[in-house]
Amino acid sequence: MLLNISHTTQYHYDEPVQYSLHQLRLTPKSNQNQRVVNWQTTITGGEKQLEFIDQHNNHVDLISFNAGESEISIHSWGEVETTDTHGIVGKHGGYAPLWHFKSTTELTQPGGELKKLIKTLGDRFEGDIERMHALSRLISERVSYKVGETHAATTVEEALKSEYGVCQDHAHIFSAAARMMGYPARYVSGYLLMDDRIDQDATHAWAEAYLPELGWVGFDVSNNICPDERYVRVATGLDYRDAAPISGVRYGSSGETMIVSLQVQQ
Template sequence: MLLKINHETRYVYDTPVQYGLQQVRLRPKERRGQAVKSWNLEVEGGKVELSFEDQHCNHVDLISIEKGRTEISIKCTGEVENTDGSGIMGTHSGFAPLWYFQQSTNLTKPGPETRKLLASLGEDFESDVARLHALSAAVVKKVAYRTGRTDAETDAETALKTGEGVCQDHSHIFCAAARLLGFPTRYVSGYLMMSDRVDQDATHAWAEAHIQGLGWVGFDVSNGYSPDERYVRIATGLDYREASPISGMRYGSASEDMIVTLQVQQ
């Protein structure tokens, strides 16, 4: 499946920004089943200072905001061709060893709620894949998909207590619980082509667990299945902070509004 993506993120500030930097992870990865045919990143109100690969082999562009600007736009356009691998990414590679993906972070630290969720699963599963699919289903049953109830700083335990969240929260909970079960697990950010519309509200997030004999396998907790050819994988990490599409800092007291336009179509 050949997917065309148009994605613009515009930041508007109420006073001029004197200094700011953004780490941008918006270049798709070449990987099993995913071929990047073309990709272009344009910046208005800033410039790319340097580009590099981080410890997860994510493509990162470091963008500075032009001094005195009240607006910056980051626009990505491109085409990615995918094949359906039933969510299987295969053998582990990259700079970070597998044991690295078994450690918790502030956003994925397990607690009493995570352990109660695991206890509800039981023990009788025919395979690790079946166990992890059951975990995925249990997460979305416990935490209904609702926007506006959580934010980028909400951790897995808080989302479980709240009982509502979005794909970021579902992925964090899955990571926290799967790591307790002994699976190396990572957070994935990317794009998903929805079947009922071209315009999307935001980028998407899911999780991948490393299973003996299969390698990395994806689980889209929010939608209840493994990623297929409609998914474009952008960045991976231990949690949202390591795989977020855009993160950064700026000096000054300016407040910020963010406007996102995103189209994903075949």
Template sequence: MLLKINHETRYVYDTPVQYGLQQLRLRPKERPGQEIKNWAIEIEGGCLELSFTDQHCNHVDLINIERGRTEIVIRCRGAVENSDGSGIIGSQAGFAPLWYFKRHTDLTKPGPRVRKLVNSLGDDFETDIAKVHALSAAVLENVSYRTGQTNADTDAETALKTGEGVCQDHSHIFCAAARLMGFPARYVSGYLMMSDRIDQDATHGWAEAYVDRLGWVGFDISNGYSPDERYIRIATGLDYREASPISGLRYGAGGEDMIVTLQVQQ
């Protein structure tokens, strides 16, 4: 499936920026089953300082916001051809060893609610893949999809307590629980072509667990199935913060607004 993406993120600042940096993870991963036909990133109001590959093999661009700007625009355009691997990504290809993906973070640290969720699954599974599929279903059963109840700093325990959340929350809970069960797990940020719309207001997020003899396997907990050819993997990390499409810092007073326009279509 050949997918076309148009993605724009616009930051509008209340006061002129004195100094600011944006870290972009917006270039899709090149891998078997995902081929980048063309991809371009345009910056309005900033300039590229350097590019590097991080420990997760994410391509990272560091953008310097021009001094005195009250707006910066980041545009991504391109085409990616995907094939359906039934959610199976395969062997580990990054610089980090597998044990690294068993580490807990502030957003995925297991507490009593995560432990209770894991214990509720029991041990009656013939295979490991059946076990992690059951975990994915259990996360969605305990935390229904609803926007506006959590934010980017909500951790797995808090999301479970709230009982409502979005794809980021589902993925953090899954990673926390999977690691507690002994599986390496990671967060994935990317794009999803939806069947009922072209225009979207945000990128997507899901999780992957490493299963013996299969390698990395994806789980879109929010939608209840494994990623197929409609998904484009952009970045991976231990949690959302390590795989966030855009992150950064800014010196100066005043607030900011972020406006996202996104189209994903065949």
């Protein structure tokens, strides 16, 4: 499937920004699931300082905002050809070793709620893939998808206690649970072609677990499926902070308004 993607993020500040430095993880990766046909990013009100590949094999652009700007626009667009591999990404790559993906983070720190979830899951499974599918279903049943109940800094334990969350929370819970069960796991950010619309509300997120017989395998808890040809992988990491589309710092206390426009179409 050939997907056309257009992703624009606009920032408006109450007062001109004097200094800001941001990392962009907006360029998809080419692998056995997808081939980047073309891709480019432009910045209005700022400029690219450098680009590099990070420890998770993510393409990162480091950009600065022009001093005195009050409106900044970041536009990424291009075409990606995708293939349905039933969620299987395959062998491990990148600079970070597999054992690194068993690490916990502030957002995925396990606690009593996660331990109860794993205990509920049990251990009567014929293999790793069946166990991970069961884990995905259990999280979907336990934490209902609902916008507005959580935020970017919500932890696994907080989402489990509230019993509500979005794709970010589902990916965090799955990753944390898989790690507690002994599997390397990681967070994935990217794009999803919705069947009923071109304009999307936001980027998407899911998780991947490393299974000895298959390698990395994706699980989208929010939609209760493994990623297919409608998905485009962009960045991976231990949690949202490693794979966020845009992250950075700025000096000043002026108010910020952000508007995201995202279109994904075949």
